[in-house]
Ligand SMILES: Cc1cc2nc3c(=O)[nH]c(=O)nc-3n(C[C@H](O)[C@H](O)[C@H](O)COP(=O)(O)OP(=O)(O)OC[C@H]3O[C@@H](n4cnc5c(N)ncnc54)[C@H](O)[C@@H]3O)c2cc1C
């Protein structure tokens with residue numbers, strides 16, 4: 001069982017949270033002018049790393065806030081938790 | 097190859113089964129192969145077999161970082177069915193089911209395919225309508241499937257509880273009678289043994305760590321046992337596909353998730369069909385209940401499942417079959433499955449010339465092994481996608497021609513639960 005330190009509520013079991021997938025995916029500025037390649041990439045292509053993953057979580061059965069964190073996808077160890085509107089802190093991961 | 101027959105079994109029985117030959121050789125990798133298959137799961141091994149058998153391409157290596165079938169092929173609940181929705185899917189999966197029907201003969205190896213029927217239950221009117229739609233689509237495609245009344249469901253599964261205190265009701269269901277289960281390890285071992293007999297080198301403990309490219313074409317692979325030259329590489333590494341794609345310089349629409357299964361202590365026969373729904377459960381020949389559900393809810397390479405999913409699977413099982421509440425569960429494990437946005441596989445060309453993809457099998461790729469291997473071998477041998485897998489190309493995520501099997505693969509149901 002993962003425990004996640006919600007920025008507002010503190011340490012809680014993973015079952016209170018909803019995973020929101022990869023963080024920092026940017027919607028193309030002008031969808032009308034974007035080609036299929038770029039649009040498909042935005043919609044579907046993912047880093048899916050083995051190792052550190054920057055991802056979004058929502059504390060759905062608590063404060064209902066979204067936030068970001070960095071989790072190792074093998075050990076599930078969480079190394080950093082940061083606000084949804086912040087750039088990822090440097091953490092040695094290379095998925096840019 | 098040492099042929100298996102009643103006589104050979106009798107002969108070995110007389111000598112206490114001490115003299116069975118090795119099923120396959122343990123060769124050291126050569127410096128060059130015509131085709132290198134990465135991944136010694138069912139898809140990789142079947143591909144190697146059909147390359148040799150159907151296309152006479154025998155200078156083939158299968159490179160496996162661990163042991164044969166140690167990935168999802170040896171961890172799955174082994175359900176085989178072809179009751180999908182879209183014509184491209186049903187054609188493909190039904191070919192696979194037909195190949196499974198003859199596979200023990202084809203490989204001279206008993207894969208224990210037991211066609212006991214796969215049953216789905218509707219717990220709402222909407223679900224029942226969707227099943228009707230699916231059954232009509234299947235019958236239209238020439239694939240047998242029939243709706244079941246509540247009485248028929250209860251006849252097939254006497255222990256099933258029709259209406260539970262949780263509010264769950266039963267509205268009906270459907271069955272594909274040709275569906276069933278097979279022995280998963282036997283599928284990997286049978287293909288490995290037959291491929292080896294045709295000259296394929298199966299190399300275990302050999303991890304592919306990188307690729308050599310020249311002018312956008314693959315010219316070799318780097319492995320934990322040295323470099324190997326080749327101009328054709330087939331990737332069949334399931335949940336590890338994104339890792340290798342990153343090394344090749346492209347991304348995939350794949351998310352690797354943990355999918356769990358668990359087995360109970362053995363009991364006398366209590367369930368002789370495969371039930372497929374919010375959870376899937378069948379009884380093995382040894383009498384154990386084999387249970388699975390949806391994936392864990394975040395990406396994972398851990399090959400280890402989390403507790404909320406175990407609890408969820410258990411409560412679903414007991415809601416359907418209260419009689420199982422006294423059963424002890426013996427083992428629980430997980431595999432790293434390669435899920436895609438539309439719950440359909442990705443097969444065919446990759447952005448790198450000479451590298452072919454066979455992935456995106458998610459929670460449903462065991463049933464696909466024979467057809468996956470056959471069409472993938474044909475694709476690699478001819479340098480173009482086999483007609484049956486054309487629609488499964490990576491390109492569909494650019495063109496938008498997705499093949500939504502979220503309902504038939506069970507992914508929708510299971511997500512809705514959480
Ligand atoms: C719990 C569970 C239940 C399931 N239930 C069903 C079911 O009932 N019916 C069904 O149809 N499907 C089911 N599936 C899905 C099915 O098991 C898979 O889709 C299928 O086995 C995939 O086969 P594969 O050969 O592609 O992958 P795998 O069997 O996973 O083989 C891939 C191999 O590649 C190797 N590999 C990875 N990286 C490298 C590398 N760099 N170098 C060398 N080798 C590498 C791995 O070690 C692995 O052995 C289930 C899966 C799980 C986990």
Ligand SMILES: [Zn+2]
Pocket residue numbers: 006007008009010059062063064065
């Ligand atoms: Zn909170």
